[in-house]
Amino acid sequence: MAKDLSRLLRPKSIAVIGGGSWGQQIILQSERMGFGGSIWPVHPKADDIAGHQTFARIEDLPEPPDAVFIGINRHATIEAVQALSDMGAGGAVCFASGFSESVAEDNTGGDLQTRLIAAAGDMPILGPNCYGFINALDGALLWPDQHGASRVDKGVAILTQSSNISINLTMQKRALPIAYMVACGNMAQTSQAQIAAALIDDPRVTAVGLHIEGFGNIREWEALATKAHHRGVPLIALKVGASEQAQAATVSHTASLAGSDAGAQALLDRLGIPRLTALPDFLETLKLLHCCGPLTGSNVASISCSGGEASLIADMAVGTGVTFPPLNNDQKTRLRAALGPMVALNNPLDYHTYIWRDEGAMTRAWSGMTGGATDLTLSIVDYPTTDPTDWACATRAALNVRAKTGTPFAIASTLPELLPEDTARDLMAGGVVPLMGLREAISAIRAACQIKPPSADPICLPGHITGSQLLTEGASKQALADYGLPVPQNRTVRGAEQAQRAAQELDGPFAVKGVGLAHKSDQFAVRLGVRPTEVGQVAKDIGTEDILLEEMITGTVAELLIGVVRDPAHGFVLTLGAGGVLTEVMRDTVSLLIPSGSETIRTALGKLKTAPLLAGYRGQPAADMDSILAAIQAVQAYVIENADLIDEVEINPLLCTPDKAVAVDALIRKA
Numbered sequence: 001m002a003k004d005l006s007r008l009l010r011p012k013s014i015a016v017i018g019g020g021s022w023g024q025q026i027i028l029q030s031e032r033m034g035f036g037g038s039i040w041p042v043h044p045k046a047d048d049i050a051g052h053q054t055f056a057r058i059e060d061l062p063e064p065p066d067a068v069f070i071g072i073n074r075h076a077t078i079e080a081v082q083a084l085s086d087m088g089a090g091g092a093v094c095f096a097s098g099f100s101e102s103v104a105e106d107n108t109g110g111d112l113q114t115r116l117i118a119a120a121g122d123m124p125i126l127g128p129n130c131y132g133f134i135n136a137l138d139g140a141l142l143w144p145d146q147h148g149a150s151r152v153d154k155g156v157a158i159l160t161q162s163s164n165i166s167i168n169l170t171m172q173k174r175a176l177p178i179a180y181m182v183a184c185g186n187m188a189q190t191s192q193a194q195i196a197a198a199l200i201d202d203p204r205v206t207a208v209g210l211h212i213e214g215f216g217n218i219r220e221w222e223a224l225a226t227k228a229h230h231r232g233v234p235l236i237a238l239k240v241g242a243s244e245q246a247q248a249a250t251v252s253h254t255a256s257l258a259g260s261d262a263g264a265q266a267l268l269d270r271l272g273i274p275r276l277t278a279l280p281d282f283l284e285t286l287k288l289l290h291c292c293g294p295l296t297g298s299n300v301a302s303i304s305c306s307g308g309e310a311s312l313i314a315d316m317a318v319g320t321g322v323t324f325p326p327l328n329n330d331q332k333t334r335l336r337a338a339l340g341p342m343v344a345l346n347n348p349l350d351y352h353t354y355i356w357r358d359e360g361a362m363t364r365a366w367s368g369m370t371g372g373a374t375d376l377t378l379s380i381v382d383y384p385t386t387d388p389t390d391w392a393c394a395t396r397a398a399l400n401v402r403a404k405t406g407t408p409f410a411i412a413s414t415l416p417e418l419l420p421e422d423t424a425r426d427l428m429a430g431g432v433v434p435l436m437g438l439r440e441a442i443s444a445i446r447a448a449c450q451i452k453p454p455s456a457d458p459i460c461l462p463g464h465i466t467g468s469q470l471l472t473e474g475a476s477k478q479a480l481a482d483y484g485l486p487v488p489q490n491r492t493v494r495g496a497e498q499a500q501r502a503a504q505e506l507d508g509p510f511a512v513k514g515v516g517l518a519h520k521s522d523q524f525a526v527r528l529g530v531r532p533t534e535v536g537q538v539a540k541d542i543g544t545e546d547i548l549l550e551e552m553i554t555g556t557v558a559e560l561l562i563g564v565v566r567d568p569a570h571g572f573v574l575t576l577g578a579g580g581v582l583t584e585v586m587r588d589t590v591s592l593l594i595p596s597g598s599e600t601i602r603t604a605l606g607k608l609k610t611a612p613l614l615a616g617y618r619g620q621p622a623a624d625m626d627s628i629l630a631a632i633q634a635v636q637a638y639v640i641e642n643a644d645l646i647d648e649v650e651i652n653p654l655l656c657t658p659d660k661a662v663a664v665d666a667l668i669r670k671a
Contacts, residue, residue, distance in 0.1 A: 003124045003190060005198035007090025009133065009180070011066030011140050012037040015089075017058065017080050018071030019043045022095065022144040024050045026069045033139035033151055040065060058083040066090035069132060069142045074098045074112055077128065082119035092120075093142045094127035099186055113188050120189055130185025131163035134170065137179050137204050147181070148172065154204040155179035156286045159192050160211035169279065174416075174436055175424035176287045179205055193220035200233040207289035209282055212239045215267065215569060218459055225271040225454035234289045234451045235273045238282045239264050262591040263570030270459070270593050272452035280416065281443035284435055288444045291433040292408040294451040295376055299325045301369040302348035304380035305356060309414060310348035313380065313438055320446050324348055325373045334368035362397035363404070370407045376445060377401070378410045380438070382418040395423055399430035409433070412441040459571040460594045463644030465671040472515050474548055476649075476666040483641070484634040485651075486627075486662045490550040493539075499547045500536035508532040509552045511664065514544035528552065553662050557623050558613040559653035562632055562663075564594065564639050566647050572639055576601070576632070578610040579653035586610075594636050598629045614656065623656035631661045645671045 014030060014037065016023045027039050027050040041049040044056050055061055058080060064087045070080050074096040084092055099113040116128060126132060132142035136149045145163075148171035155177030160166045163183040170181055180199055184192045193216070196208050208228065215221055228235050241261055268275050276282040288295075298321050302313050314324060324347045327335070332345050338361055343351055349369065355361035370377045381394045394411070402409045410433035413419035417436075424434035435441035471479065474492040481487050491502040492515065503510065512535060514525030527538050529552065539547045561579035564572050574596060577589030590604040602625065605611060616622035631654055639646050648669040655662050 002194060002197065003122070005091060005124050005190070005195065006201065007066040008092070008124050008126070009067075009135060009195075009198060010138055010202070011090060011135075013040065013063070013065045013067070014038070014140060014142065015040045015042055015058075015061060015065035015068040016049070016071070017042045017068060018095075019046050019049055020071070022071045023069070025144045026071075026142055027052060029141040029143060029147070030139060033136065033141060033149075035139035035141070037066075037140070038062075059087070061087075064088040064090070067140065067142055068092040069095065069144070071095045071144065074128070078112065078116050078119050081116060081123070081125060085119060085121045085123040089123055091124035091126070093130055093132035094125055094185070094188075095130060095132070095144065096127075097129040099128045099188065113186065117189050125189050126182070126195070127185035128188060131166060131183035133180060133182040134178075135180055137202070143181075149178055149181060152177040152179055154206055156207045156209060156290050157196070157199040157202075157205045158182070158209045158211070158286070159184055159196055159199075161185075161187075161192065161213040162211065165211060165279070169283070172283055173421045174283050174287060175421050175428055175434060176283055177290065177428075187216065191216050191220055193217070193224040196235070197224045197227055200228055200231050205233060207234045207236070207286050209286045210235060210237045210273075211282075212237050212264075213241065215264070218267070218461060218571060221267070221271060222454065222458060225273065229272065229453050232293075234294050234448075235271075236276060236282065236285050236289070236447055236451075237268055237273050238276045238279065239268065260565070260567050260570070260573060262575070263567035263573045263593070266573055266591045266593045267459070267570045270455045272454045274447035274450035276443060276447055278443070280437065280440050281447070284437070284440040285444040285447045287428075288410070288433050288435065288448050289451075291428060291431060292376070292448070295408065295445065295449040297373075297375040298322050298445065298449045299373045299375045300445060301325075301327075301331075301372075301374040301377045302380065303351060303366055303369045303378070304348065305351055305353050306380075307350040309380045310346075310350045312414065313378075313442070314348050316438055316442050320442055321449075322442055322445050327369075328372040331368055331370075331372050335365060338364035338368050357393050359393045359396050359400070362393060363400040366397055366401045366409075367405055370401065370405045370409070374407070375449065376408045376410060376433075378412050378435075378441065380414065381411050382413050382415065383420055383423060385418070388420050388423060395426055398427060398432045402431045410435050410441070412436075412438060414438050416440065455600075457595050457597070460640050460643055461571055462566045462568060462646070464568075465566075465645065465647060468647040468669045468671055471668045471670065472546075472548075473513065473666055474515065476668040477663065479668060480634060480638055480649075480651075480663065480666055483638040485631055485638075485666075486660060487666070488550040488553060488662055488664055490548060492546060492548050494546050496536040496540040496547075499539035499549055502549050503532045503535040506549065506551050508535075510535060511548075511550045511552055512538045512542065513548040513550070514542045515546035515548050516544055550664065553655045553657065553664060555657040555659075556655045557616070557620055557658065558610060558656045560628065560651075560656060560661075561589070562635050562649075562651040562654055564635060564646070564649040572643070572646070574632075574636065576604055577608060579651075583652060594639055596636070598633065601629055601632055621658040624659050624661060627659070627661040628654070628656055631663065642670065647671065 157180035166183040412435040427434040477487040559579040563575040572594040650667040
């Protein structure tokens with residue numbers, strides 16, 4: 001059952017255990033932000049901390065506190081958590097380090113973390129190795145260091161697994177209203193997904209940004225995505241771990257299981273959570289979502305008074321999925337009335353400077369770009385650093401457009417520093433999105449239109465296995481054929497003489513393969529197009545004791561790879577791609593998680609560079625897509641039924657013809 005974090009995150013009373021500068025900061029910063037509840041320092045010797053009378057023991061507190069910052073050493077932290085749990089406190093932030101994140105240097109850290117969890121019982125704790133959180137809605141700051149947050153009425157919530165990144169994000173000068181900043185620490189008891197699920201219970205939270213190092217319990221993330229979708233609160237992620245170096249740093253930082261990046265991306269796609277790769281893009285996306293919510297599509301109308309800016313944004317959007325649809329007749333009529341005959345009407349639109357500083361004309365022209373197939377209208381404006389007030393006409397025009405049309409509207413600067421923070425705040429107050437930097441704007445738009453409902457099907461989670469064995473090709477094919485995967489007629493025989501006799505029972509030409517080799521082609525142990533009379537000699541030449549003899553498949557229009565890999569951090573990763581001997585050279589793949597429905601698989605296959613071959617390229621026949629889907633579903637069915645045993649499954653290639661799809665090579669590695 002999910003823990004109730006409401007008292008901890010939205011406290012009416014705060015206790016601070018421990019003196020020194022860390023403890024004083026909790027008190028001072030909460031007071032500066034106008035916290036209206038009680039603050040109770042606990043210290044065995046001091047009489048006063050930051051102007052507040054202290055209590056010598058936790059047990060001396062006037063009542064169980066809602067939120068507690070524990071700023072003492074790791075051993076004493078466990079004792080304090082036990083006392084707080086016994087008295088019914090709402091929850092605690094455990095600041096001390098030296099727990100599971102330090103096992104490599106101190107083998108007692110893991111045991112201490114286990115004891116900490118046991119001491120907490122049902123009481124929620126954040127951390128350990130955790131800076132805590134900022135609640136800028138209520139002025140409650142269980143946060144011992146500097147920050148740049150200010151009091152807000154509503155805003156976004158940000159959760160990170162890095163205290164330093166948390167601090168840096170609060171220092172942003174992008175006018176993004178941050179309602180909550182949470183540093184999750186080791187997440188010994190309370191996970192990032194659980195914290196996020198508690199934050200979206202607050203109706204003042206407009207969007208949630210998640211800086212993720214490792215996912216942990218997948219079921220919790222599925223529950224979070226479902227809850228956020230039902231509440232209408234968009235989620236975005238900045239997931240690290242794409243590089244080997246980042247994965248290594250993740251393990252040493254918070255002891256998170258990083259898993260494969262393909263698995264992480266497939267999981268985020270399945271949860272409907274768009275992924276950002278840079279902090280500026282992350283913040284700008286949150287800003288867009290705060291102002292407008294998710295976009296219904298990626299169609300943008302861009303207007304600027306410079307042809308250079310129009311060309312720049314058009315080029316920057318190439319390959320991102322952000323598009324600039326042609327103007328419809330209604331848009332052209334409105335634009336022509338506002339701009340006259342001298343401006344060529346296109347999207348992106350360069351309206352020159354004929355109407356600059358004419359607030360009414362600018363409003364009419366910018367309004368003219370709205371409507372039609374447009375999901376977001378964007379006006380590119382760079383405010384001069386010398387006197388930004390000289391461009392106030394642009395601010396007023398943007399606010400007019402938003403008020404007049406009610407459609408999503410943004411002001412974007414080409415460089416982040418050319419949109420002043422106070423101007424950005426004025427724009428946001430009127431519902432206009434102030435996007436700082438064109439690259440960041442494109443990234444934000446792309447992410448805002450990728451927010452989707454999460455999959456309703458639970459992810460198939462792998463069992464724990466300690467070792468695995470590789471099945472032969474024949475055994476692998478038979479195991480998959482039992483679940484409906486088509487394979488060629490074949491015989492596994494021993495020696496050249498048996499191979500020659502088996503050839504009389506099958507229809508040639510044949511594929512003759514050595515058995516027991518993982519990469520048969522590399523060792524010249526695969527011979528194709530072998531005539532019946534040649535089978536014995538070819539088997540002798542291959543040289544392996546056992547031989548696999550198969551009927552050849554003809555009429556192939558495409559070769560596909562179907563791969564499944566056990567990823568303990570994310571589930572079973574289903575990889576689909578261009579198959580054959582050049583598959584590693586082409587690297588044309590897409591990844592999903594098992595189970596995936598047929599329509600999801602069909603869409604994924606359509607993203608491959610080799611997709612035109614499946615559809616029938618340059619007059620060639622198309623592959624039988626229904627047979628391809630059935631083959632992939634057969635592989636999924638086998639994996640789901642054997643989830644506790646499977647380590648890896650690979651079909652390469654699946655030969656796709658106009659009327660069937662047949663697996664001519666298969667590999668299974670299982671416990």
